[in-house]
Amino acid sequence: MKLIENASADKLRGGFYTPEPIAAFILKWGINGNHNDDILEPSCGDGVFIEQLKNSEYNYKSITAVEFDSVEAKKAAKIKLNNKTVINTDFHLYCNETLQRFNLIIGNPPYIRFQYFDEEQQMEAAKIFNRAGLKYSKLTNAWVSFVVGSSLLLKENGKIGFVLPAELLQVSYAQQLREFLAHFYNKINIISFEKLVFPDIQQEVVLLLCEKNNSGSHLIEHLELKDADDLKNLDVEVLKSPSKKIDFKSNKWTYYFLEQEEIDFLENIATKHNIPTIGKYAKVEVGITTGANNYFTVPLTTVNEYELNDFAKPMVGRSVQVNSAIFNKQDWEINSNLNAKAHLLVFPSSKNLNDHKGAKAYIKFGEDMRINKGYKTGIRDDWFVVPSIKVSDAFFIRRNNLYPRLIINEAGAYSTDTMHRIFIKPDTEIEAFTASYYNSLSLAFSEVTGRSHGGGVLELMPSEAERILLPYQLNNKKLLLTIDKMLRDKKNIDDILKITNIEILKKGYGLTQKEINLADKIWKKLSNRRLNRGK
Structure with a gap:
């Protein structure tokens, strides 16, 4: 090749x-x-x-x-x-x-x-x-x-x-x-x-x-x-x-x-139990494309050095900054105080900078580094004005190791293109939506719809994430705090699935224990194959 x-x-x-x-x-x-x-x-x-x-x-x-x-x-x-x-x-x-x-x-x-x-x-x-x-x-x-x-x-x-x-x-x-x-x-x-x-x-x-x-x-x-x-x-x-x-x-x-029995299961399970996809309840979009993440995403020390508080917005840019199903303001503050790159610089157009010395100095620094000559930055009217600045309802990790995670954006943080932005559709309860994702069937479909890379990484694009089966039920909202706590406590995903598979798949959608076991087996087979390639 x-x-x-x-x-x-x-x-x-x-x-x-x-x-x-x-x-x-x-x-x-x-x-x-x-x-x-x-x-x-x-x-x-x-x-x-x-x-x-x-x-x-x-x-x-x-x-x-x-x-x-x-x-x-x-x-x-x-x-x-x-x-x-x-x-x-x-x-x-x-x-x-x-x-x-x-x-x-x-x-x-x-x-x-x-x-x-x-x-x-x-x-x-x-x-x-x-x-x-x-x-x-x-x-x-x-x-x-x-x-x-x-x-x-x-x-x-x-x-x-x-x-x-x-x-x-x-x-x-x-x-x-x-x-x-x-x-x-x-x-x-x-x-x-x-x-x-x-x-x-x-x-x-x-x-x-x-x-x-x-x-x-x-x-x-x-x-x-x-x-x-x-x-x-x-x-x-x-x-x-x-x-x-x-x-x-x-x-x-x-x-x-997979084996033919497993293939037949994946092809028929959605119709058999009337299970919808993520796309029915939410729109998935790429995160903010800055054109130069290392320049536009900065730690608190940089914000303070250039006095950029007026332009620094809370953000999350790496999966290691989120270890939960809910990302709240306290989580963001911890990242910021640890000097992580937890701030997104959102500058106005040049005519609206109002001679801000710190902003102009940082923009000059970017030009000295030739950030303004980049592929994305070079086509903008003002190279330092990042487009599509929107806060999403939730995040979906784009590139994943053990499994893809869905996270509520309670902190109101921005995200770069290392994460996808989730915008919830009307009449969808975000807590129920998020909790409904954490089950073996959804994880199995994340492996099938995504693509693996040589290092064992699973990547999903927005359209692929939208095709993941999501056994949504309003009643699943009650599971969210348990899922969130277990993730924060670094519990094994298998321990979480023992709880959620029963509540979400068996009680919520009527899957038999055999079907649940098959979904879990498929997810583990595909994810283990992928992860073993990264060793």
Whole structure:
């Protein structure tokens, strides 16, 4: 996988190449006894897959390798292998122009954001999406268009085998890709790894192995190995018969880490017990985007040094500053007195500063630090005026460790984009709303709707948080103080759930003990898998 974050020359061409055990296994799975395959590698880099094919004893008809970078293409061209063609061009262009079709398409496509495509690449990628009946957007990553384009180049029966970011299973911009794959292929196998394959970039990857055979069935299976070396002992025969039914709806493929009974439970529980989602009772928005949190969020010492009391507003910016289900004024004062960054600087426009010496001095300090040249600050009329200053009713932690927390904002504090803002809808009781969240079913859905990162972090975007099931009942309000106290006392979440699952799920919504146990099992399975990756 070729990751682009800082747009260095090395990363723009792709700097993270496929480990040999992975390339060898994908070839072994793909060829699997065939002797007459036309093979395509749409982004061959310096030729890892070609080398593996050279070192094997597989019989094949031809291999075509496409590589955008001329230096890497020359390296691949030097590998001595029969019936090999290396083409130095952009895959998107090749895909739209070639008439050749292939039995097997393999590789490790580039992981490049839309903004790093040149205009021609964007146009050619859009053509691929149009051919597949899909919508192309600026959120689309290169690996998505490589998967779609490769699928279009398959013969009537054929396979693709790719190394892809685990975002495939989770992120919203890959949602239509998941739907496309589910309909296009008859067999899908996903192989994930407990240990990071690319530890230097903290990027979790999976192997996507798809087969098109026109059987009419659509099945999927997930298999998790310890690391890439375990592939050497994996019999490809176990991948011949995936057993789980593909969900043609837009559910995330995180589901397929689970057993079929668990999948069926998650798909049916909301309808069976008429359980709504967070979005029915609240609007979830990103926190305040300052453009430079380290500058606009300050401790009390900075407020005093520059005499900024007129502009300093109470805020909470880190999850460690909140250890409860209710964040009150006393909690905020404790953070402030501990010199935490508990103050948000909300400056008026330049014409309304009224020659405030402290404010002007701090703004001058920001300009000396070039804060005014930032991506967000640089487009403002007054770079130091932060937009969307609103106090929310509650907070939802954006990035989480053990589990996501929902917190009432009793202190009336602001929050940066490290937390989401919760705005309660009319006729919703905030105490009941918050208490209703702390149960195993809601926590299970937080794992399913969110996305995990390489370090074991669970992140949820606002739309994802709104899709979490929330068994809301007015009567749940009575649980709030107990939940809050237990969190403040650092009680294990399991101790809280023993109480809340009975009151919220069993008594409130009629779930059986078996269903409650299943929800708890799903939450623990998914969260433990995620947390173990961070160790």
